[in-house]
Amino acid sequence: MMLQLRIPDSTDPERREILAVLKKMRSEAGIRIFAASRRIYDEQDYREAAFVEVSGTSLDRPGRPFVVNSDEALGPPVPCPSCGWQDIFNAPQRSPFAIDESLLDKWDYVALPAGRQLISQRLLATLRQGDVRPFEVLPVLAADTGRESGRAFRISACRAVLVPCPVDESDVSWCAACGAVLDSAEGDEGDEGDEANDTLFTPPSEFRVSGEQIDGDEVLSRHPGRGAMLYFAQRAWRMLADGHFMGVTPGGVIQLCEHNSS
DSSP states (O other), X not given: OOOOOOOSOTTOTHHHHHHHHHHHHHHHHOOOOXXXXXXXXXXXXXXXXXXXXXXXXXXXXXXBOSBSOHHHHBOOOOOOTTTOOOOGGGOOBOSOOEEOGGGTTTOOEEEOGGGOEEXXXXXXXXXXXXXXXXXXXEOOEETTTOSBOSSEEEEXXXXXXXXXXXXXXXXXXXXXXXXXXXXXXXOOTXXXXXXXXXXXXXXXXXXXXXXXXXXXXXXXXXXXXXXSSEEEEHHHHHHHHHTTOTTOEEEEEEEEOTTOOO
């Protein structure tokens, strides 16, 4: 089980108080704590970004899940073999999702379990007509028939970019196997010498990649499974943003390195 606490302003004095309580709980109950800071972007930021993270909307209803076979379709999360990081995104896909198509209505971009994303046939047609590539389209099943759906599809990137360009990130250590931040210059104050410290903060600087890392791809993932944490290049993002697709929600951004912006 993973619980999230969000504080809108990282300078809020309550942040230190909350972290102190969580650390106490960690020592007494053996829980793990991961603290991270995240910038809030506006429309101008998204227009200037090289890549924009896109997440869908959950269509689950009380007592009526959109995906009816989550337990069968997903295995238990697997820790990173290199650093041990584990979250719900690490759940391996064992079989296609079966969805309740009656909940789709006019939604075009839908959140699936474990960070996966679903797109409508209309949105898929737009990406293909715009020659956005490469990306993978995986089937989902219609729960009422057990057959492949013709209305919606799971989308996955063909390329995962897990670490930023090393030229731009010299003071941060990243796990090359999963992309987790191993340490940062911006640590948790007062924790020097704490070998068990796992409340490090994600660097506030933007995630920057080189042209060689993306090699012209317009759909990327920052997760090794390539099905979660999906980012679309600016050209593809404008198709989604200007196409009035329901459920499209922007998140983080990826920028190209200043020393290599081609």
